[in-house]
Amino acid sequence: MRIAQIAPLMERVPPRLYGGTERIVSYLTEALAGQGHAVTLFASGDSVTAASLVACSGEALRLDPAILDIVPHMSLMLEKVRQRADEFDVLHFHIDCVQMPLLRELGSRAVTTLHGRLDLPDLQPFYREFSDVPLVSISKAQRAPMPPVNWVGTVYHGLPAADYPPPGGAGEGYLAFLGRISPEKRPDRAIEIARRAGMPLRIAAKVDKVDQAYFAEKIEPLIDGHQVRFIGEVDEAQRLDFLGKADALLFPIDWPEPFGLVMIEAMACGTPTIAFRCGSVPEVIDHGTSGFIVDDVDQAVDAVRRLPELDRAAVRRRFDARFTADRMASDYLAIYERLTLGRVAPRRVA
Secondary structure (H helix, E strand, C coil): CEEEEECCCCCCCCCCCCCHHHHHHHHHHHHHHHCCCEEEEEECCCCCCCCEEEECCCCCHHHCCCCCCCHHHHHHHHHHHHHHHHHCCEEEECCCCCCHHHHHHHHHHEEEECCCCCCCCCHHHHHHHCCCCEEEECCCHHHCCCCCCEEEEECCCCECHHHCCCCCCCCCCCEEEEEECCHHHCHHHHHHHHHHHCCCEEEEEECCHHHHHHHHHHHHHHCCCCCEEECCCCCHHHHHHHHHCCCEEEECCCCCCCCCHHHHHHHHCCCCEEEECCCCHHHHCCECCCEEEECCHHHHHHHHHCHHHCCHHHHHHHHHHHCEHHHHHHHHHHHHHHHHHCCCCCCCCC
16 A cells, blocks of 8 residues: 655654654554555654655754744645645545645545644634544544544554563662653652652653743752652653663643553553543553552552552553554554545535
8 A cells, every 4th residue: 555644844753852743653654664565754854764755844843943933844745745645545644733625635545643632622613624534533532522523543552562672570669750841741740649659750751842931830849859850851762761660650640631652651661550540541551450540649659559469561461462553553554445445536625
């Protein structure tokens, strides 16, 4: 099958540091190419792939200080996609909204995976207008706020199993917080849980510009450099080591998480997750096997004390059964085949 993958341009594919969507696009692209499909990746020019790369910017836009407005760059990428659209059986978009008018010209062979939260009020009128375009969700919970739209499937994220060696022995006596510092991710809860449980906490996280004041005012004063340590952003190899040596990942979120990639990263390392019952969490974590799902800080502290009940090899087995990149690629291929077999004519808007 001839498949186009269209990625965001803010980070390269795969990202050097933080960038969940770009990592998933990379894993999917490489899995499909490895299965013998002719895959073309539209992404930043510094991306690394076994597929055919169409460079749509010189490098990831976040790394270029001269970039003041991403819209012209995204528009140029869409024009490159439009010019080559007839070369592909399926075009798979991972860039949320801006491509929707183009999709009506492409018909049902174009599909979009929505990677973000969908409960924002600005999105409601938008998706009502584009209720005909094929969409994929990354969890069932992600769909809840949406008006009636053309969902064609739910595909959980997956990771390349070979990149994650089987877990070793017990953790090295610390709890982990990994991802992004922001109010909805609740690093303050993670710190409270660790302190009340008497465990060290290591925070490996990105601080976006929009969250710098929150970090400086609310989180940094809680970091003592001993029990609570801030490591900063980590790369792929560092993430694996950081998660693999932790007794547990803390995922104390306070928002409708669409998926939560870090939960399955921990699972691949054999590391259990203690997660608050929000968004996709009950779909990802098998309570009592790959971690514990909790409703408040008291339950989270109790879950830390119950960690010896969990078998790290069993945590990894849940990953192998549910969240590999090959499984993700197979799920998407099934959707591609349904779309191409039931192809409809492009919708022409007067």
